[in-house]
Amino acid sequence: xxxxxxxxxGLQPSGKLHVGNYFGAMEPAVRLQNAGEAFYFIADYxxxxxxxxxxxxxxxxxxxxxxxxxCGLDPEKAVFFRQSAVPEVNELAWLLSTxxxxxxxxxxxxxxxxxxxxxxxxxxxxxxxALMAADILLYDSNQVPVGKDQKQHLEVTRDLxxxxxxxxxxxxxxxxxxxxxxxxxxxxxxxxxxxSKSYGNTLPLFGEEKPLKKLVMxxxxxxxxxxxxxxxxxxxxxxxxxxxxxxxxxAEMVAAHEQGGYGYGDLKKRLAEAYWNYFAxxxxxxxxxxxxxxxxxxxxxxGAERAREEASKVLxxxxxxxxxx
Numbered sequence: 431x432x433x434x435x436x437x438x439x440g441l442q443p444s445g446k447l448h449v450g451n452y453f454g455a456m457e458p459a460v461r462l463q464n465a466g467e468a469f470y471f472i473a474d475y476x477x478x479x480x481x482x483x484x485x486x487x488x489x490x491x492x493x494x495x496x497x498x499x500x501c502g503l504d505p506e507k508a509v510f511f512r513q514s515a516v517p518e519v520n521e522l523a524w525l526l527s528t529x530x531x532x533x534x535x536x537x538x539x540x541x542x543x544x545x546x547x548x549x550x551x552x553x554x555x556x557x558x559x560a561l562m563a564a565d566i567l568l569y570d571s572n573q574v575p576v577g578k579d580q581k582q583h584l585e586v587t588r589d590l591x592x593x594x595x596x597x598x599x600x601x602x603x604x605x606x607x608x609x610x611x612x613x614x615x616x617x618x619x620x621x622x623x624x625x626s627k628s629y630g631n632t633l634p635l636f637g638e639e640k641p642l643k644k645l646v647m648x649x650x651x652x653x654x655x656x657x658x659x660x661x662x663x664x665x666x667x668x669x670x671x672x673x674x675x676x677x678x679x680x681a682e683m684v685a686a687h688e689q690g691g692y693g694y695g696d697l698k699k700r701l702a703e704a705y706w707n708y709f710a711x712x713x714x715x716x717x718x719x720x721x722x723x724x725x726x727x728x729x730x731x732x733g734a735e736r737a738r739e740e741a742s743k744v745l746x747x748x749x750x751x752x753x754x755x
Contacts, residue, residue: 435466438571443490448632450617450625460502468508500716511733523564563587646702
C-alpha cells in the first residue's frame with residue numbers, strides 16, 4: 431500500500447519569529463499539512479551553531495512552538511517535534527558524512543555568509559548541510575518547503591542521497607523535492623534588504639500594537655515630496671503590503687503611489703494597519719495556547735514519539751545497507 435506524500439520542514443529557534451519566517455516557511459507549511467503526511471520540527475541542534483546560551487535556547491524553543499501552533503499548525507494533522515528529541519538524526523548525519531565530499535560543503539554559500547556577518551566559524555556551522563540532509567532523509571521526505579536561501583542545502587541533500595545510494599546500492603534513501611514559492615520566498619525587510627535578524631530589519635509576528643506599528647514607520651524611503659508620485663519599482667512599502675492585503679487593496683495602494691498626494695507617512699500607516707490586522711487571529715490563538723501551560727509539552731512529546739517511529743525504520747534500513755547490522 432502506497433503511503434501519502436510526506437512533507438517536511440524545520441525552523442530554527444533563534445529568537446522571535448518575524449514576517450519573513452512566516453511567509454517563507456510557516457504559512458506554506460500550514461497549508462501543506464492538508465496535502466499529505468507533514469513532519470515539522472524545531473531545529474534546536476542547528477541553532478547551536480551560532481549560539482551557546484542554554485537558557486536562551488530553551489526559551490526560544492518554547493516560543494517557536496507556541497508561535498507555530500498559533501499560526502495554524504495542527505498537531506492532529508502534522509507531526510510536530512524537537513529535532514533533539516530524535517537522536518537518530520545524529521547517527522544518520524555521521525553516516526552521510528562518510529560519503530560527503532569536502533567540496534560539497536565548501537561551496538555552500540550559507541557558511542560564507544554567516545562568517546561574513548560575524549558568526550564565529552565552527553565545525554557544526556560548516557557541517558550544517560550534512561545534518562540538514564539527515565533531517566530530511568530520516569523521514570523519507572518527498573517534499574520540502576524552502577526559501578531561496580535554503581535551496582542550495584536541499585540540493586546538497588539530494589546529492590548526498592544519490593552518493594549514498596550509489597555507494598551502497600539500491601534505493602535506500604528517498605529523493606526529496608523542493609517546494610519554493612517564488613512570490614514570497616524572499617521577504618523584504620525594513621531597509622529594503624532580505625528580512626533577517628542578522629540585519630536588524632525585521633517585523634515580528636507578535637508583540638504590542640504600538641511598538642510594532644512604530645517599526646513600520648522606520649521603513650527606509652526616499653525624499654519624494656508629498657504631492658509627487660512615489661516610485662513603485664523596488665518599493666519596500668508595496669512589497670510588504672502585498673503580503674497582508676487583498677488584490678483590490680494592493681491595487682489601491684499602487685494607485686496611491688502613482689497619483690501622488692500621499693506622503694510616505696500616510697502610506698506606512700496604511701501598511702501598519704494591514705500588518706496588525708493580518709495577524710489578529712494568530713494573536714487570539716496564541717492567547718488560548720498560553721492559557722494551557724502543559725499543552726505545548728504534550729504536543730511536542732507526542733510528536734517526538736511519532737517521529738522516532740519513522741526515524742527508526744529509515745535508520746534500520748541504512749544500518750543494514752552500510753553493514754552496521
